[in-house]
Amino acid sequence: MHLQERIEAFVKLGDFLSQFSNEAVQKKNNIEHNDLFFDGFKHQLKLAQEHNGWFTPENITYSINSWVNALSESNLTKWLEPYNISVNNPKTIAIVMAGNIPLVGFHDFLSVLITGHKVLVKQSSNDKQLLPFLAKYLEYVAPGFKGRIRFTDNKIENFDAVIATGSNNTARYFEYYFKGKPAIIRNNRNSVAVLTGEESESELQNLAEDIFRYYGLGCRNVSKLFVPKNYNFEAFFQAMYPWHHIIDGAKYANNYDYNKAVYLMSEFEMLENGFLMIKEDTSYASPIATVFYEYYDDKAQLTKKLDTDKDLIQCIVANGFSENEIAFGHTQKPQLWDYADSVDSVEFLLAI
Numbered sequence: 001m002h003l004q005e006r007i008e009a010f011v012k013l014g015d016f017l018s019q020f021s022n023e024a025v026q027k028k029n030n031i032e033h034n035d036l037f038f039d040g041f042k043h044q045l046k047l048a049q050e051h052n053g054w055f056t057p058e059n060i061t062y063s064i065n066s067w068v069n070a071l072s073e074s075n076l077t078k079w080l081e082p083y084n085i086s087v088n089n090p091k092t093i094a095i096v097m098a099g100n101i102p103l104v105g106f107h108d109f110l111s112v113l114i115t116g117h118k119v120l121v122k123q124s125s126n127d128k129q130l131l132p133f134l135a136k137y138l139e140y141v142a143p144g145f146k147g148r149i150r151f152t153d154n155k156i157e158n159f160d161a162v163i164a165t166g167s168n169n170t171a172r173y174f175e176y177y178f179k180g181k182p183a184i185i186r187n188n189r190n191s192v193a194v195l196t197g198e199e200s201e202s203e204l205q206n207l208a209e210d211i212f213r214y215y216g217l218g219c220r221n222v223s224k225l226f227v228p229k230n231y232n233f234e235a236f237f238q239a240m241y242p243w244h245h246i247i248d249g250a251k252y253a254n255n256y257d258y259n260k261a262v263y264l265m266s267e268f269e270m271l272e273n274g275f276l277m278i279k280e281d282t283s284y285a286s287p288i289a290t291v292f293y294e295y296y297d298d299k300a301q302l303t304k305k306l307d308t309d310k311d312l313i314q315c316i317v318a319n320g321f322s323e324n325e326i327a328f329g330h331t332q333k334p335q336l337w338d339y340a341d342s343v344d345s346v347e348f349l350l351a352i
Contacts, residue, residue: 001144003085006114007076009142014071016137020045021065023057033140041133048102048129053251055102055127059214062332063102070336079336080114083346087116090148091352094156096164096174099124100217103131107336108163108345113138115349118148120159161352163345182352186341190284191315191331192224194302197231199328203319204239206329210317211276212243213332215252216288219314219340220331223286225278225293226302237273247275256289284312314341 097105171187281292
């Protein structure tokens, strides 16, 4: 397959997914192989929701809509334009996927196939329903992908390189298990927001999206705030309120109740509003339904601290703090060229 053929196949996949990118699923007449796949994918969406209580219809729809927007021909072309993509000897790339948010490993899957390699996928048990079905659709719209996509539940064998994502503990296992192979190993990272007290109401409301989307389970979710001394959290809590319905989710509510009980029994000081707790803490990784905060004295010292801790941080949300900051409300809207951990996976794949 030529690169343009691979691009066209993923554009068709985006068109197929567009039918499921809103709360009201709507079948379209101009989608290839729709009679074979439309009802089947509706069923897979139902299974994904039943299997994983964190995968609400709203969060699955949000993820799908993100990929619909990404898989346009103009986006794919812009992403790949800087590279010289010519793979004459395709390698088998193993991908070990996380399962914290719907289709979280899709970018790695896309990167391997778009560069001309073959993919061997080991999925998380938390997110196994959607991607194999979409892979089958790809094989129908582009038969050249047949034989290039495999999924396994067993030990990963017969591969040339690996992209693996997991916790800090599993990352150490990955580093040992995959030693001797070209690898991208990702571990825990968290995102932070730097506030000044001058944020507008809309900026704080957008920050709520960065905190609550996917229940805060993603590495791009803001789990830590840096605020100036004597920061008044009243405006912050007011901006969070539109998300109060999140407590209606049983899994989120259980985590909120548990973590609140732990804080109270431990006599930790914290502020809460019935669905979110904030606690002063130097850590970056906060529990579900909790956001940590830390005071800073001046911008220069904070810049130095965040640079020192850069391997722990995925995104910095701010307005006018640094060159690499992300605007409020945009952490869960990465572009194809916004690589996890700032490691260029396409460059890695082309160098194998």
